[in-house]
Amino acid sequence: MSEGEFDIIDRYFKRLNGLESGVVIGIGDDCAILDIPAGHQLAVTTDTLVSGVHFFEDVDPYRLGYKALAVNLSDLAAMGATAKWASLAITLPDVNEPWLAEFCRGFFELADKYQVQLVGGDTTKGPLSITVSAKGIVPTGQALTRSHAQVDDVICVSGYLGDGALGLAAKLSDTKIVADQQPFIDALELTEPRLTLGQQLIDHASSCIDLSDGLSQDLMHILKKSDRHAQLHLEHLPLSEAILTEIDSGHLSLSEAWQYAVTGGDDYELLFTISKHKLASLRMRLSEQGLSLNCFEIGVILDPNNSPLTGERLGFTHLQQPVTLKKTGWDHFK
Amino acid sequence: MSEGEFDIIDRYFKRLNGLESGVVIGIGDDCAILDIPAGHQLAVTTDTLVSGVHFFEDVDPYRLGYKALAVNLSDLAAMGATAKWASLAITLPDVNEPWLAEFCRGFFELADKYQVQLVGGDTTKGPLSITVSAKGIVPTGQALTRSHAQVDDVICVSGYLGDGALGLAAKLSDTKIVADQQPFIDALELTEPRLTLGQQLIDHASSCIDLSDGLSQDLMHILKKSDRHAQLHLEHLPLSEAILTEIDSGHLSLSEAWQYAVTGGDDYELLFTISKHKLASLRMRLSEQGLSLNCFEIGVILDPNNSPLTGERLGFTHLQQPVTLKKTGWDHFK
Missing domain, CATH: 3.90.650.10 (PurM-like C-terminal domain)
Known part of the structure; x- marks a missing residue:
């Protein structure tokens, strides 16, 4: 393998984050630092996709990148949240650049559609697995929950x-x-x-x-x-x-x-x-x-x-x- | 295997979260909903530990649970943040209850020491791997970064x-x-x-x-x-x-x-x-x-x-x- 972890992160995952999106510090420090606008609460969700369990090993990487983010954004949608940021922890058996490029194309195409900024993550070696943690904001006290269904609704x-x-x-x-x-x-x-x-x-x-x-x-x-x-x-x-x-x-x-x-x-x-x-x-x-x-x-x-x-x-x-x-x-x- | 995913989550990972910790909604809905106190920004980090790469397959599960959280809290420490919340995405080859109990003992012992609340995550089947995403708060504009080392420091x-x-x-x-x-x-x-x-x-x-x-x-x-x-x-x-x-x-x-x-x-x-x-x-x-x-x-x-x-x-x-x-x-x- 010709490339190191940090080169991969730089090449594929690091993009410029606009300050207007609330990203004070994005990828490249120990943590991301994010601004939550006044009058809002933070909504957080995490979903893991494991090769051979949640997707087939020969999955189209574009579609895998897309879906890894989509299932998390779906959780934010269920709370009524506006999607803002995502972290991506990806475990790869090796560095396959065409595969990574397609994975990122799927991930970022969906991220861009909903103005979601990638703010951090981790790149590790091992059996293929993807954990996305998506974050959004919701007006204080107004998040939709599972607990208030009313009779006759x-x-x-x-x-x-x-x-x-x-x-x-x-x-x-x-x-x-x-x-x-x-x-x-x-x-x-x-x-x-x-x-x-x-x-x-x-x-x-x-x-x-x-x-x-x-x-x-x-x-x-x-x-x-x-x-x-x-x-x-x-x-x-x-x-x-x-x-x-x-x-x-x-x-x-x-x-x-x-x-x-x-x-x-x-x-x-x-x-x-x-x-x-x-x-x-x-x-x-x-x-x-x-x-x-x-x-x-x-x-x-x-x-x-x-x-x-x-x-x-x-x-x-x-x-x-x-x-x-x-x-x-x-x-x-x- | 005798237990379903939701039983496992209920038995091992779901604990009562105090409202005073800023947890408006914890485990058990599509997202966690969290309050960021006024005058603070959110600090977020994610780290993955993969079996055979970051730890030995026969690792003591108590120590694994402890370390999976510790490495994330260390990132929060590096920004000067106060640790508040964590999500835990755990991929398990099977349900080994004594192993899970020890893993949780290590995780929660450290979490309790620093008043970190587990607010969500995902439990999946596959090769053993743990992704923790830790969140903390830092006074607005005061996060420590890598970028301001001064000559003669x-x-x-x-x-x-x-x-x-x-x-x-x-x-x-x-x-x-x-x-x-x-x-x-x-x-x-x-x-x-x-x-x-x-x-x-x-x-x-x-x-x-x-x-x-x-x-x-x-x-x-x-x-x-x-x-x-x-x-x-x-x-x-x-x-x-x-x-x-x-x-x-x-x-x-x-x-x-x-x-x-x-x-x-x-x-x-x-x-x-x-x-x-x-x-x-x-x-x-x-x-x-x-x-x-x-x-x-x-x-x-x-x-x-x-x-x-x-x-x-x-x-x-x-x-x-x-x-x-x-x-x-x-x-x-x-």
Whole structure:
């Protein structure tokens, strides 16, 4: 290997940070020093992607760089935060410059889109693994949490469900489970963090989470934290053109599509609860601002003391009839 | 494996965070939400430890948990920051509960000592690796950096040099290089982050860095950033009782000891530059506060336009005579 750690950091990761972004000291000292504007709190999240667990060893490095940041920005979006800064800890088996260049292109393309500054990190040698810690700011006291879902709130989701999980299933399966797997792999690898919507949800949504482990499992976090029950209406689950095409052509049944949508994971959409009244005001505000952002209504929050569900927090209906679905989401250690 | 990811997180990593620590929302939501007190900036650092690279696979998990946090707190100390919060991204090959319990005991023992709250992280499956991101606060505009070393400043170090490197060498070597390797292995694995001294250096030191890659290499960062030269006086390098004992018993020569002290790495002491006047005032302040903290004077900052060094920034002397020493530090990719 011809290059040292510091050369790599200099060449690929060090870029000029604007002072206007709150970066007082960026890469190149022991710590980054950051300014938090008055009236704001800091939002912090960390996610690790491990080769062979979260991505395939032959993954396109552009897409890996993109996704390593995207999953963290998705967490910031779920709190209603404005993304500001990121640290990147990358462990590499060796120095492969074309690979690194592509990784950085993916990472910085997304970072630039949302004005996120890379402010530090660590470059180490070992099995390929990426840990990003993203930081954002949120108006003091207004962060969206998982804990305040209210009875009769509408449950909404910011985009199509199940595509990412189908992409993963297609990559893992020896047999052909869809006619055209590319749109699903794209959904898996090029998720869009819903930062703009998240910021609009402040003052409107009663709770919010991002969908990483699957609709059912992630909704359960809201239900437990808020002590609520919920019912999801399968006929309202938003399915993409790509899924509908696979259903039409007979490669996928509707109930298989629902199963992917409910338990699949890797959607990285926002799941939020909101009163009917606030949802109307949100839709008006989005329309006034010319923001064409999706808010699909997929269910309702129920009072646990006055709930039709017996013995469980979460139920499903299809055209108002109860339906049973598997609810398990992704768990690294199971 | 009998336990899921969320159970592990709940059992080992989730502890009650006091609101007084600025933790508005801790572990258990999409992000942590943190309050930065008025008049302060955020200091952020990230360090990764990889099995087989930064530690031996059979490492004592207590010491690993301790050190994963210690190296990050050392970076905060180098900026003069007060440590406040940490995120822990841990990748585990499997769930070994006694191992995890010991890891957490080491991590939290150090965290508690400096009132550091664990506010988030990620638990993933894969080759053992730990990424900690530590956060602290520093009075606005007063963070210590690498860039303001002044001509005639004294170069100081906060503790003994070379012990950690000797510990590593002893573990790596097939032959016996010291009579008693335990104190050196302890120095390697149980470094003390110099947070208290770092905070005292604000308003006093002109530049500061923590020694992770070796005195020579880390001092070079200050010299490059500050555009200065420097001379280190070998007879003033602080050597521990353990090293002096090895020298006395003939296991180690003095020049070998100097070589470890200058290029060894893993000291995690603070290296700082300070005017003679401010050093006197610092010593008085430490004494008034009853703080017995080491400030060993080991060299001097020189004007590059009026320097006895030819062709290099850093020179060494022994009893005022120039000496040649190897200067290379640790580099993961070389």
